[in-house]
Amino acid sequence: MSKVRIYTLAKEVGVENHRMLEILDGLGVSYKSVSSTIEEDTVELIKQIVAEEGAQGAGSGAAAEASQASTSSASTSPANTSPAQPAADDVQAPTPGASAPAPTAAPAPEPRSSEMPAASSSAGAQGSPVSTPVKERQPGEVVQPSSMQPGNPQPGTPQPASDAPHRAPVVTIMGHVDHGKTSLLDYIRKTKVAAGEAGGITQHVGAFEAQTSKGRIVFIDTPGHEAFTTIRARGANVADIAIIVIAADDSLMPQTREAIAHAQAAKVPMIIAINKIDLAQADPDRVKTDLTQLNLVPEEYGGDLIVVPVSARSGEGVEDLLEYISLTAELEDLRADPKGEFSGVIIEGKVDKQAGVLATVMVQEGTLHIGDFLVVGEKYGKIKAMTDSAGGRIKSAGPSTPVQVLGFSEVPDSGEKVRSAKNEHAARELVEARASDRRDTENARVRSRLTLEEMMGPLGSVRTVNLILRADTQGSVEAIQGILARKESDDVKLNVMFAGIGSPSEADVLLASTAEATILCFSTTPAGGVKKMAEGKGVDIKSFRIIYELIDEVDRLIKGTTEPVFEEKYLGRAEVRMIIKHPKSGNIAGSYVTDGSLKRNAKAKVTRGKQVVYEGTIVGLKRFKDDVREVQTGYECGINVDWDDVQVGDIIEASEMVEVVQA
Structure with a gap:
């Protein structure tokens, strides 16, 4: 037997993955x-352990049934006799027709059932009797919460997390253009949509649900990292898992x-889907090797990155991909608690010429109903109609369900969080309170940026400096990274989140804003927008033409919380020889530089005799009619x-x- 994947073995022996991991840990x-993957000898050992647990579980179940029968039989007697009573004279005689218990032998101790197989084994060894049998859980069985089980919340009571x-996982698919993101989504749509839906999935709902052997999976039908990060930038994390699609014939590209x-900035689990493996020029091994350059090591190379070869055209590997998503x-x-307080996120919004304002909401917690009042930012609306991802009208939607709602008067922004209100009055109050808070903040706020200590943590701990690097050539990028x-x-750890060629883009700014990163540009500058x-x-976007200046900036970032020490450095002095009156700039001192140099924006100290009469800044420096930055010794200036x-x-x-x- 060759090596076997853990989840494959779990399926083969009939236990859940969590239980399989517990066995491996033990x-x-x-x-x-x-x-x-695990070795052959480990596979055989696990099979033996699972078989023993199954046998113990079966024995515990039989013992529990015998215990229940014995207890039921004893309850028909006028008085129950404890097996611990040693004196025969103290035992009450049985009623006519009942079999008398043996006076010298106590009933055999009954093994105690338990939810966990290991607990069942230990209880049976101790021989603890029970009066009420507990339903036994089979090895690896996950017990789902039920309002019918003792101790569980009753309907209408919010449950602890x-x-x-x-709930179903919410998945987003991202990657480089033309690498097959849309084709992969289309294949999953066609093969995993429930039968009987005429025309398939409607395209105007920004998500769809796929039914798999492992349950429901929700795909956000808005692939693209810009949209993904825009949602995150507003404080909402919608996706639970990110699928990165890479073409097997193209490998890593800039958008990849x-x-x-x-x-990585969103800190969501990643699965790599190597697409187009059906092409003659496909080279999946090259993709895996290139991933290691980004410190992403596939499992077969000893890392923890899940990599799945697929073909969106033939469907090869798609089932494996869905299996990995479920795992x-x-x-x-x-x-998520469907009975809890409602919360959700706007995936997208638009205006339909016939219906009006339509918004796609991803329900994250609680349940959404027709007639509910929703508040999004400083907008609110009442749900008049709801459409599921299949285009059908529905009356309610629970967690991990994408729905298109009709009822807003204005289009809400993608990524905005959604809350519910009891009625229209409560919705208006919440909107007015938010508007008032925004106005107060705008009037009083002086925009503040994170201090280095807030961004990188206190001294004594490992600090991470997040950087985004842009340069004019690939050679420059590699040299700077080195x-x-x-x-x-x-x-201090320098985390280059992204390094690319060309000017920084709006996507870079979005990434930097959510990851608290600095954008460093070498021999390239950002556009005005x-x-x-x-x-x-x-x-912060900082551009450099000289490599040493860029490195100096990195050194300043690395210093982190160390407070810089400054000292005043003397530059030079000039003697005022005439006063020039200027209608706009005021009086200009026509001067002669007697020592050193004078610089624009330098600190200025004016002395008259031995007394300092003014301290300020040199706001302007001229040579004849030209503005200059510096004037050296022996030259006249204004x-x-x-x-x-x-x-x-x-x-x-x-x-x-x-x-x-500082040293």
């Missing part, structure tokens, strides 16, 4: 995930790298210190603050 076997029912970076969801233990790798230490977007989101009381004979001394390099 044996001390190391693994990455349920899709890892750990006891809430499991971007998609991976966005999924990942099982390990993530996704739960330099950055040497800058890392035990205390990207700059404006970065300013609005508080993202100095504007934004102070009209400067006089002939005054001395203007210039200095600047410089950071002290």
Whole structure:
């Protein structure tokens, strides 16, 4: 027997994946995930353990039935006799027709049933009697919450997250253009949609549900990392799992790298789908090797990245992909309470010429009903109609269900969180409160950015500096990455989330805003629209033409919470020889530089005799009619210190603050 994947063995022996992992942990076997492989001798040992558990479970069940029969028989007697009573005289005589118990032999101890097979075994060894048999759970069986079980919440009572029912996973598909994202979704639609739906899935609902052997899977039909991150930027995480589609004949491309970076920033589990394996030029091994360059190591190479070869055209491998999605969801233990307070996220919104404003909502918690009032940002509406992903009208929708709702008067923004209100009055109050809070914030707020300490953590801990790198050529990108790798230490980790060629894009800004990253550009500059977007989101974009300046900036980021030390550095001085009156700039000091140099924006100190009469800044510096940055010794210049009381004979001394390099 060759190596076997853990989940395959679990299916073969009839136990759940969680139970299989428990057995492996008990044996001390190391693994990455349920899709890892195990050796032949381990497989045989596990089969033996599961068989023994099954036998113990069957014995416990038989003993429990015997116990119940014995208890029922004893209850027909006028008085129950404890098997621990030693004196025969104390035992009441049985009623006529009843069989008398043997006076010298006590009933055999009855093994105690338990939910876990291991507990059942130990209880049976101790011989603890029970009066009420407990329903035995088969090895690996997962007991779902039920309002009929003792101790579980009754209908209408919100359940704790750990006891809430499991929900379907929500999956998004991302990747490079033309690598087959849409084709893969289309194949899953055609093969996994319930029979009888005329015309298949309607295209205007931004998600669809696939029925698989492992249960329901919800796919967000808005592939693209920009949309994915836009939703996250508004504080909402919709997807539980990200599928990165890579063409087997093309390998990693710029948008592939971007998609991976966005999924990593969202901290959602990733599954790689290598598509187009049916092509003659397909090379899946090349894709796997290229992934290792991004520190993504496939399982077969000893890592923990799930990689599934598929063909969206023939369907090869698609069942395996769905299986891996279900396995990942099982390990993530996704739960939601359909009886809890409603919450959801807007996937997309639009205006239909006939119906009006339509919004697609992903229900995350609770249940949505027709007639409910929904609040999205500073908008609200009452649900007049709901359509499921198959295009059918429905009256309610539970967790992990995408629905298109009719009832908003304005189009809500994608990624906005959705809340419910008891009635229209409560909805209006919530909207007005949000609008008031926004106005107060806008009026009082001075935009603040994260301090380095907030961004990278306190000293003494391992700090991570998130960077996005853009350069003019691939050679420059690789050279800078090599330099950055040497800058890392035990205390600071440089995380280059994405490195690409060309100017930074709006997608880079979105990624930086959600991951608190700095965008570094070498020999390339952002477009005006990207700059404006970065300013609005508080993202730093820094451009450099000299490599050493870029490295100096990285050094400043690495210093993190270390407070920089500055000192005043003397630059030079000039003597005022005439005053020039200017209608706009005020009085300009016609001066002669006697020592050092003067720089624009340097600190200025004006002395008259031995007294300092002014301290400020050199706001303007001219040579004849030209504005200049610096004037050296022996040259005349015009100095504007934004102070009209400067006089002939005054001395203007210039200095600047410089950071002290600490050892």
